[in-house]
Amino acid sequence: MDKRLVPLLPLVTKPARYTNSEVNAQHKEWTEDRVTMALAFPDIYDVGMAHLGFKILYALINSRPDALAERVYAPWVDMQQLMIERGIPLTALESGRDVADFDLVGFTLQHELSYTNILKMLDLAGIPRRTQDRREGDPLVLAGGPCAFNVEPLADFFDFVVLGEGEEVIQEILDVVKAAKQSRTPRQETLRELARLKGVYVPSFYRPVYDSGRFQGLEPLYPDLPARIEKRVARDLGSLPFPEEFVVPYTEVIHDRVMVEILRGCTRGCRFCQAGMIYRPVRERDPEQLKEQVAKLVSSTGYDEISLSSLSSGDYTQIRSLVKDLIAAYRGCGVTVSLPSLRLDSFAVELADEIQKARKTGLTFAPEAGTQRLRDVINKNVTDQDLKEVVQAAFQAGWHRIKLYFMIGLPTETEADLDGIAELAHKVLAWGREFRTSRKRPEVTVSMASFVPKPHTPFQWRGQDSLETLRAKQEYLRERLRHPGIQFSFHEVEHSFLEAAFARGDRRLGAVLERAVDLGCQFDSWGDELRFDRWLQAFREAGLDPVDYAQRSLDPEEALPWDHLSPGVDKKFLVREWELAQQAIPTPDCRWDRCTLCGVCFNLQVANRLTEVGSGD
Amino acid sequence: MTSTIRFQFTKGQEVRFLSHLDLVRAMERAIRRAGLPMAYSEGFSPRPIMSYSFALPVGVMSEAEYADFRLVEDWDPAYFMEQFNKHLPPGLRVLHAERLPEGTPALMSEINAALWRIRLPQAEQVAVEKRWQELQAVDSFVVERQTKQGSRSVNLRPLLFGVPRIAREGEAVEVHCLAAVGNQGNLRVEELGLLLGFDSAQALITRIGQFKKVGSAYYPPLGNRGCTWTE
Ligand code: SF4
Numbered sequence: 001m002d003k004r005l006v007p008l009l010p011l012v013t014k015p016a017r018y019t020n021s022e023v024n025a026q027h028k029e030w031t032e033d034r035v036t037m038a039l040a041f042p043d044i045y046d047v048g049m050a051h052l053g054f055k056i057l058y059a060l061i062n063s064r065p066d067a068l069a070e071r072v073y074a075p076w077v078d079m080q081q082l083m084i085e086r087g088i089p090l091t092a093l094e095s096g097r098d099v100a101d102f103d104l105v106g107f108t109l110q111h112e113l114s115y116t117n118i119l120k121m122l123d124l125a126g127i128p129r130r131t132q133d134r135r136e137g138d139p140l141v142l143a144g145g146p147c148a149f150n151v152e153p154l155a156d157f158f159d160f161v162v163l164g165e166g167e168e169v170i171q172e173i174l175d176v177v178k179a180a181k182q183s184r185t186p187r188q189e190t191l192r193e194l195a196r197l198k199g200v201y202v203p204s205f206y207r208p209v210y211d212s213g214r215f216q217g218l219e220p221l222y223p224d225l226p227a228r229i230e231k232r233v234a235r236d237l238g239s240l241p242f243p244e245e246f247v248v249p250y251t252e253v254i255h256d257r258v259m260v261e262i263l264r265g266c267t268r269g270c271r272f273c274q275a276g277m278i279y280r281p282v283r284e285r286d287p288e289q290l291k292e293q294v295a296k297l298v299s300s301t302g303y304d305e306i307s308l309s310s311l312s313s314g315d316y317t318q319i320r321s322l323v324k325d326l327i328a329a330y331r332g333c334g335v336t337v338s339l340p341s342l343r344l345d346s347f348a349v350e351l352a353d354e355i356q357k358a359r360k361t362g363l364t365f366a367p368e369a370g371t372q373r374l375r376d377v378i379n380k381n382v383t384d385q386d387l388k389e390v391v392q393a394a395f396q397a398g399w400h401r402i403k404l405y406f407m408i409g410l411p412t413e414t415e416a417d418l419d420g421i422a423e424l425a426h427k428v429l430a431w432g433r434e435f436r437t438s439r440k441r442p443e444v445t446v447s448m449a450s451f452v453p454k455p456h457t458p459f460q461w462r463g464q465d466s467l468e469t470l471r472a473k474q475e476y477l478r479e480r481l482r483h484p485g486i487q488f489s490f491h492e493v494e495h496s497f498l499e500a501a502f503a504r505g506d507r508r509l510g511a512v513l514e515r516a517v518d519l520g521c522q523f524d525s526w527g528d529e530l531r532f533d534r535w536l537q538a539f540r541e542a543g544l545d546p547v548d549y550a551q552r553s554l555d556p557e558e559a560l561p562w563d564h565l566s567p568g569v570d571k572k573f574l575v576r577e578w579e580l581a582q583q584a585i586p587t588p589d590c591r592w593d594r595c596t597l598c599g600v601c602f603n604l605q606v607a608n609r610l611t612e613v614g615s616g617d
Numbered sequence: 618m619t620s621t622i623r624f625q626f627t628k629g630q631e632v633r634f635l636s637h638l639d640l641v642r643a644m645e646r647a648i649r650r651a652g653l654p655m656a657y658s659e660g661f662s663p664r665p666i667m668s669y670s671f672a673l674p675v676g677v678m679s680e681a682e683y684a685d686f687r688l689v690e691d692w693d694p695a696y697f698m699e700q701f702n703k704h705l706p707p708g709l710r711v712l713h714a715e716r717l718p719e720g721t722p723a724l725m726s727e728i729n730a731a732l733w734r735i736r737l738p739q740a741e742q743v744a745v746e747k748r749w750q751e752l753q754a755v756d757s758f759v760v761e762r763q764t765k766q767g768s769r770s771v772n773l774r775p776l777l778f779g780v781p782r783i784a785r786e787g788e789a790v791e792v793h794c795l796a797a798v799g800n801q802g803n804l805r806v807e808e809l810g811l812l813l814g815f816d817s818a819q820a821l822i823t824r825i826g827q828f829k830k831v832g833s834a835y836y837p838p839l840g841n842r843g844c845t846w847t848e
Binding site for chain 1: 631632634635636638639642643645646647648649650652657662663664665675676704706707708818819
């Protein structure tokens with residue numbers, strides 16, 4: 001770590017965030033022939049340390065003799081102030097070197113409300129915000145992650161952007177940058193080289209065209225540039241390296257445990273869900289390989305929890321045997337197994353006695369919508385009957401707390417759908433009273449988010465409800481949910497609104513973002529840190545209307561700012577899904593049913609890959 | 618066959634900003650990496666059976682922390698120390714380990730005094746010496762102590778034992794002093810600062826001994842247990 005921070009440590013909250021002697025941290029020497037990369041997470045250590053993607057890249061880059069990777073997190077507000085007062089720039093954890101000294105500074109884009117932190121971190125690092133202002137010798141600033149699929153609001157700030165899975169393309173990037181470093185290739189030429197890599201997008205090589213304030217499309221500046229950048233995707237996860245060690249933090253961080261990725265992608269096809277579109281197709285990892293990974297990680301970290309992560313862990317073909325084997329193998333030494341994204345189904349209940357964490361925290365069920373009709377619209381393949389059976393079984397198995405997740409403001413939603421949410425909550429409570437075996441009183445927790453239209457989903461065209469409408473819907477539900485056995489919470493509408501504006505934003509939002517940062521906006525996803533009035537001011541001053549970005553329903557014919565960034569899913573598939581949604585016709589999961597022609601497999605030469613064909617659910 | 622091992626360990630520069638909770642967590646993980654045959658508690662989330670001496674405040678280092686680990690096998694203490702040290706994070710280091718005879722009182726019930734080493738900028742020497750002159754003449758030094766229950770007055774003077782040693786040490790000045798620790802009376806490090814007139818947040822403080830004080834004799838909870846320090 002940076003020695004200059006030592007005297008500041010007694011003055012800040014959680015000083016262990018800024019120290020670096022964690023077990024398994026890699027302190028590689030800075031030699032001339034090594035390409036240096038800072039993995040920059042745009043939030044504090046406690047959040048960033050949970051990110052599996054960076055753990056993978058960290059191990060992968062550091063395993064190359066000709067490269068090194070170090071970690072960088074956003075300092076919390078108290079530390080930032082001290083750093084600014086004393087003129088200490090942002091440094092990387094391992095070596096304590098200035099972030100500005102790295103060859104590459106890579107950000108991950110996990111959600112829209114972290115964008116201000118990126119600019120703030122560049123400011124603290126003393127790196128010019130805009131690509132055009134960076135000079136030879138400045139780092140190349142790049143980004144990846146889910147929000148890269150509409151990186152346009154950030155286009156002016158990144159020298160290049162990676163679409164899709166990073167494991168393979170990072171090697172190619174390091175090769176290019178290494179060669180450029182040795183031959184002192186000018187920045188622009190290096191970017192030209194990088195733009196030739198599949199999955200790499202150099203925003204400054206494309207010029208947006210607007211007509212009377214409406215986005216018309218992007219023009220490549222050079223004839224050899226692709227009009228569409230396709231994401232990178234691995235055919236077989238088994239061939240990708242996976243870390244054998246994780247850095248073990250001292251201070252408490254979220255998801256502080258062994259994590260292995262049991263499958264990637266999800267083809268359930270929920271129509272609001274971006275992850276379900278951009279990570280296709282489904283690829284499962286071999287269970288034997290997973291067990292080996294777990295064994296290595298448990299012994300190298302000493303963690304007491306193993307988490308099997310994926311978008312929907314219950315869908316892993318051999319989930320039952322995998323979980324049971326792991327539980328049996330680690331029971332003796334106090335190591336537990338958890339499935340963070342487990343859908344509440346009969347399997348979850350079956351594991352009641354074995355997955356202890358679940359019992360403590362309650363079981364989670366995400367019907368997303370309150371009526372069968374709306375669930376058909378969004379393609380959430382859950383019936384009232386499923387819910388009833390599973391919830392009853394859960395109460396019988398001894399649980400007393402059930403969590404329900406819903407979304408409000410979904411396309412075609414009516415009052416009946418809102419009533420449905422309240423009715424479901426009350427029904428679950430009634431089932432609890434009827435079927436519980438626990439002595440504790442049954443409890444239902446209802447958590448409600450607002451619908452946010454996300455790029456590359458069938459609902460991308462649908463504008464978000466107005467703030468007033470969303471607030472009125474929350475109020476409506478609040479009255480109907482009020483009951484001693486029911487706890488409920490809503491996502492703040494201002495958060496969802498900004499998320500929607502940036503999710504569907506174009507390059508002009510870069511100016512808004514800069515202004516917002518100058519006005520003091522950062523850590524926007526941290527409940528009380530969001531300064532909504534300043535955001536509105538930033539929009540106003542840039543002459544742009546956030547309502548237009550977030551709430552306008554778009555025409556499927558019009559050009560979208562993210563059309564050139566392709567996850568491999570065809571736009572015509574999204575249009576078809578959008579039409580089926582309006583008729584409340586569900587689409588089956590191609591993993592167990594026939595191909596529904598989303599285009600990924602054909603476009604990117606991949607296929608769903610299950611470890612045990614035919615055994616299904 | 619179960620056994621208990623008591624050991625002395627350091628909390629060095631690298632881990633000085635760990636809270637007690639962080640420290641215990643780091644220990645648990647090192648236990649698992651080292652494959653120590655710990656005894657685990659019963660129940661839903663089994664924990665290794667272990668106990669520690671009084672928690673160190675965040676930012677303070679130590680050369681004399683103590684812990685008792687309950688093992689399900691009878692391990693040679695030297696082997697225990699070697700294995701555990703291989704897997705402890707930098708800054709945490711076992712210095713001595715020994716088998717604890719059945720019936721030995723718990724660390725928390727035995728230890729009642731700590732020896733502190735405080736490193737201060739040279740410029741503060743005069744102030745501390747002057748304060749000590751003043752303290753010698755009085756038997757009370759009352760401050761308000763904030764607790765969870767609110768604030769109450771505490772007389773810090775009797776919590777400082779013997780005569781502190783104040784000496785130049787290169788560019789700095791070092792104060793060695795004995796003070797009460799534990800349930801029968803406890804001098805917090807920031808109170809030590811108040812008492813001796815220095816800013817505890819800016820000082821480099823190390824706990825270099827913990828003892829059972831009997832009269833003016835001090836016995837460490839480990840080793841030959843003979844008196845190793847007198848006032
Ligand atoms: S192309 Fe067909 S099989 Fe492949 S993910 Fe899309 S719908 Fe599924």
